[in-house]
Amino acid sequence: MLELTINGETRRVEVEGDTPLLWVLRDTLGLTGTKYGCGIAQCGACTVLVDGTAMRSCVTPADSVVGTQVMTIEAVERDPVGAKVVEAWVEKQVAQCGYCQSGQVMAATALLKQTPKPTEDDIAAGMTNLCRCGTYNAIAAALRQASA
Amino acid sequence: MDGMIHPGSDAILQAGPVELAIPETGIANLSRRGLLGSAAGALLLGVMLKGRPARAQGEGLAAAAPRPGTQVPAFLEIRQDGTVRLLSPFVEGGQGIATAMAQIVGEELDVDPARFVVDCAPPGADYLVVNGRRLTGGSYSVRSSYGTMRQLGATARNLMIRAAAARLNLPEAELETENGTVIHRRSNRSLTYAELVEAAWRLPPSEVAALRDPATFRWIGKPVPRIDVRDKSTGRAQYAIDLTVENMLHAAVQHAPRLGQEPASFGNEAAVRAMPGVHSIQRLPGAVAVLADSWWRARRAVETLEVTWNDGQHARALPADFSSAGMLAALRGERGAGSPAEENGDLRAAFAGAAKVIEAEYDAPYLAHAQLEPPSAIARFNEDGTLELWLPNQAPEMFQASAARMAGLEPGKVKIHSPMLGGFFGRHFLYDAAMPYPQAIALARAVGRPVKVLWTREEEFLRDAYRPIGFARFRGAVGADGMPVALHASAVGEGPIGRYFTPDRPVDSSMVEGIAGKPYSIAAKRVDCVKVKQPPVISFWRSVGHSMNDFFYESFLDELADAGGRDPFEMRLAMLSDKPRQATLLRAVAELSGGWKRGPFELDGVRRARGVAMASPFGSEVATIAEVSIGEGEIRVHDLWIAIDPGRAVNPAIIEAQVQSAAAIGLSSSLLEEVTYEGGAPQQRNFDTYSILPPARMPRIHVRIVESGAALGGVGEPGVPGVPPAVANAVAALTGQRIRSLPMSKVRLGA
Ligand code: FES
Ligand code: FES
Numbered sequence: 072m073l074e075l076t077i078n079g080e081t082r083r084v085e086v087e088g089d090t091p092l093l094w095v096l097r098d099t100l101g102l103t104g105t106k107y108g109c110g111i112a113q114c115g116a117c118t119v120l121v122d123g124t125a126m127r128s129c130v131t132p133a134d135s136v137v138g139t140q141v142m143t144i145e146a147v148e149r150d151p152v153g154a155k156v157v158e159a160w161v162e163k164q165v166a167q168c169g170y171c172q173s174g175q176v177m178a179a180t181a182l183l184k185q186t187p188k189p190t191e192d193d194i195a196a197g198m199t200n201l202c203r204c205g206t207y208n209a210i211a212a213a214l215r216q217a218s219a
Numbered sequence: 220m221d222g223m224i225h226p227g228s229d230a231i232l233q234a235g236p237v238e239l240a241i242p243e244t245g246i247a248n249l250s251r252r253g254l255l256g257s258a259a260g261a262l263l264l265g266v267m268l269k270g271r272p273a274r275a276q277g278e279g280l281a282a283a284a285p286r287p288g289t290q291v292p293a294f295l296e297i298r299q300d301g302t303v304r305l306l307s308p309f310v311e312g313g314q315g316i317a318t319a320m321a322q323i324v325g326e327e328l329d330v331d332p333a334r335f336v337v338d339c340a341p342p343g344a345d346y347l348v349v350n351g352r353r354l355t356g357g358s359y360s361v362r363s364s365y366g367t368m369r370q371l372g373a374t375a376r377n378l379m380i381r382a383a384a385a386r387l388n389l390p391e392a393e394l395e396t397e398n399g400t401v402i403h404r405r406s407n408r409s410l411t412y413a414e415l416v417e418a419a420w421r422l423p424p425s426e427v428a429a430l431r432d433p434a435t436f437r438w439i440g441k442p443v444p445r446i447d448v449r450d451k452s453t454g455r456a457q458y459a460i461d462l463t464v465e466n467m468l469h470a471a472v473q474h475a476p477r478l479g480q481e482p483a484s485f486g487n488e489a490a491v492r493a494m495p496g497v498h499s500i501q502r503l504p505g506a507v508a509v510l511a512d513s514w515w516r517a518r519r520a521v522e523t524l525e526v527t528w529n530d531g532q533h534a535r536a537l538p539a540d541f542s543s544a545g546m547l548a549a550l551r552g553e554r555g556a557g558s559p560a561e562e563n564g565d566l567r568a569a570f571a572g573a574a575k576v577i578e579a580e581y582d583a584p585y586l587a588h589a590q591l592e593p594p595s596a597i598a599r600f601n602e603d604g605t606l607e608l609w610l611p612n613q614a615p616e617m618f619q620a621s622a623a624r625m626a627g628l629e630p631g632k633v634k635i636h637s638p639m640l641g642g643f644f645g646r647h648f649l650y651d652a653a654m655p656y657p658q659a660i661a662l663a664r665a666v667g668r669p670v671k672v673l674w675t676r677e678e679e680f681l682r683d684a685y686r687p688i689g690f691a692r693f694r695g696a697v698g699a700d701g702m703p704v705a706l707h708a709s710a711v712g713e714g715p716i717g718r719y720f721t722p723d724r725p726v727d728s729s730m731v732e733g734i735a736g737k738p739y740s741i742a743a744k745r746v747d748c749v750k751v752k753q754p755p756v757i758s759f760w761r762s763v764g765h766s767m768n769d770f771f772y773e774s775f776l777d778e779l780a781d782a783g784g785r786d787p788f789e790m791r792l793a794m795l796s797d798k799p800r801q802a803t804l805l806r807a808v809a810e811l812s813g814g815w816k817r818g819p820f821e822l823d824g825v826r827r828a829r830g831v832a833m834a835s836p837f838g839s840e841v842a843t844i845a846e847v848s849i850g851e852g853e854i855r856v857h858d859l860w861i862a863i864d865p866g867r868a869v870n871p872a873i874i875e876a877q878v879q880s881a882a883a884i885g886l887s888s889s890l891l892e893e894v895t896y897e898g899g900a901p902q903q904r905n906f907d908t909y910s911i912l913p914p915a916r917m918p919r920i921h922v923r924i925v926e927s928g929a930a931l932g933g934v935g936e937p938g939v940p941g942v943p944p945a946v947a948n949a950v951a952a953l954t955g956q957r958i959r960s961l962p963m964s965k966v967r968l969g970a
Pocket of ligand 1: 109112128129
């Protein structure tokens with residue numbers, strides 16, 4: 072039994088401690104906005120915020136986030152930075168298939184929380200999630216808008 | 220044969236059902252040859268393409284079935300809150316088809332597309348709007364259904380007006396509509412569609428409801444925002460992988476390393492059974508599954524299971540010594556003449572009289588689709604005897620027919636749900652052993668509970684149906700003036716059209732498209748199709764044969780330009796003197812890039828060069844220019860300029876987004892992607908070894924849409940094929956090094 076804080080709520084989950092956070096979110100808690108793409112920290116589809124920092128939840132053991140604040144895409148609009156990011160994502164019409172975009176939005180939110188005015192280098196360093204639909208230029212444009 | 224050009228895979232998609240029908244005997248033959256196979260997962264794409272209308276569900280089916288696309292209530296639900304739910308014939312997977320359908324229907328219905336909710340329709344005769352069939356692919360959705368869906372919207376609007384006329388006791392001619400409301404201006408009365416819908420849907424539809432004058436379009440042809448972006452930016456969009464049904468078990472699978480092997484024995488069965496949450500271990504054709512109360516537990520258990528694999532009987536079993544290198548060597552070694560796909564002029568005389576003759580061989584590797592959503596499927600047998608499936612698919616009726624055969628049910632007893640796709644690029648047609656739903660059906664039946672099967676990324680890359688290896692041999696000649704006078708090309712191998720649709724035709728259009736049918740005038744040319752079977756399960760991959768063939772052809776064209784001492788851009792323009800559509804486009808892309816310059820030149824202290832290429836895929840025309848430099852032995856692509864002529868633009872914003880997306884995947888395939896086989900097994904099992912384009916390597920992409928007014932062309936795939944040759948031609952201009960084998964990352968470049 073683990074006690075986790077997800078989107079500001081305390082949740083008790085009956086899982087092995089080394090279960091990746093991703094699967095606790097998706098299968099145990101039904102928070103399916105966080106996506107599975109690779110399971111080995113390559114694609115970033117599973118990105119969530121742990122104490123404000125972007126983490127790839129597919130390789131984050133659930134017991135390692137006990138005592139932290141986990142934020143998922145489901146709560147992103149309740150965060151002022153996250154809400155701004157979502158608006159920019161909508162305005163710049165970023166999504167195509169959309170499958171990677173939960174992770175992209177979370178990565179962007181983490182970046183802007185840490186670096187409100189990112190340089191192009193900051194963006195390159197902070198935004199490394201893969202997008203098979205090639206929305207990278209739209210992502211960069213939306214980020215610039217959200218940080219303007 | 221003179222002047223003959225074989226149609227590409229595009230033409231196959233456009234062919235009516237009669238043309239495409241594989242005769243029953245053909246199916247039997249195919250089956251004997253093993254394409255249908257016997258295992259639960261063995262399927263054939265072509266079999267379902269006869270356009271046999273599935274029985275409509277729900278609505279009483281009249282003696283003579285109505286024409287697809289005409290039954291308004293089958294498509295439109297007008298809700299009390301003013302929103303409209305459209306059951307679309309097509310599945311949304313990033314290409315923007317949900318928005319395009321909302322634009323087209325909304326324009327005629329007179330409802331703002333922003334008020335639409337669009338879902339993929341279940342199987343049914345009403346939705347067979349693609350020449351009597353239905354599939355989402357071939358960049359063909361809008362092209363095939365534009366007229367039908369416009370008429371559907373107009374018919375629905377006409378029903379609303381007639382219902383309002385009856386209700387208000389007014390002549391129809393005095394009524395207008397405005398964004399979901401019927402209005403009578405003189406008396407200032409109005410009724411919403413929601414208020415009218417019940418009566419409206421009961422009226423007999425008019426066959427001749429008038430269409431709107433295109434000059435007054437508000438949404439068609441405009442950059443209307445996509446209707447799904449907010450849900451996709453907030454995690455609310457649901458894909459197959461996100462769905463659950465009550466009381467279901469989760470299944471994870473381990474496939475045989477080599478297709479054709481079967482599970483023989485387990486080393487640690489008791490230990491695995493005792494792992495937390497495990498329900499059972501199940502054998503499947505070519506795989507084992509563990510069922511558990513959560514997917515992670517199922518996965519961990521199935522990966523713990525020690526399985527010994529034996530050789531089995533699968534129709535597509537891969538030989539234990541099969542390798543991609545061996546396959547390529549076999550293609551290279553094939554010297555047969557094949558069958559002509561295009562032939563024009565006196566080739567022998569043209570070569571004999573030429574000033575200079577050159578030859579070259581080109582190849583491209585197996586590719587994975589690498590759509591970001593791993594495949595999954597939920598199967599549930601219901602108490603009423605129906606089977607319900609939730610699964611990613613590009614063709615609901617085909618999956619319905621296949622699932623019905625597998626489950627021993629009438630097709631009408633199989634309900635198909637087609638959720639939004641997390642990318643597809645050709646992945647979700649029926650391919651042998653490449654889909655999880657046969658496993659879900661078998662498991663649900665075995666345990667008497669609903670089962671959700673989800674493949675790990677590793678299992679997905681192991682069983683994806685790959686783009687085939689491509690190989691082409693060229694011989695070309697230039698005259699004394701340096702212009703090409705003769706071209707002989709042979710495409711060697713196998714393509715998905717030949718395998719799944721036209722096995723008995725001498726020419727496999729998907730092998731030659733992008734080599735045959737090029738617009739350039741060359742006095743003597745011949746393109747041969749030399750068929751050599753490839754053992755792996757092969758597939759459609761974004762832009763199909765074009766994805767590699769235009770690379771082969773347009774690269775060789777630059778080699779000819781060099782041989783003749785000609786500038787490759789000016790040479791192309793001269794070869795298009797009687798092709799105004801393509802010549803205009805080529806000029807357009809040059810202008811977009813600030814005027815053609817090949818280089819090398821220096822910019823920001825970096826030596827760069829540009830390359831150009833053209834392609835004619837899926838009814839559209841595309842011209843591409845790439846600017847590259849070399850850094851640390853790696854190709855850096857700085858800019859891509861792409862001009863596309865799709866005839867007309869239904870949504871310029873979506874076209875631009877699709878061209879960006881297509882360019883990215885085209886560049887990814889140019890630079891990075893490759894599946895290799897060794898010992899009968901693919902070696903790349905996740906994104907650590909199968910690289911796709913990362914954000915750091917994304918160039919600036921500049922798109923210009925040229926509307927020539929030609930027939931509507933596709934927009935989802937055409938941006939792909941120009942990119943690899945434009946990049947290769949730029950690299951050659953910069954370094955003098957001609958890359959003839961993809962991906963380019965295999966070559967270390969110095970400059
Ligand atoms: S699923 Fe976690 S990085 Fe890909
Ligand atoms: S939008 Fe499809 S993977 Fe990024």
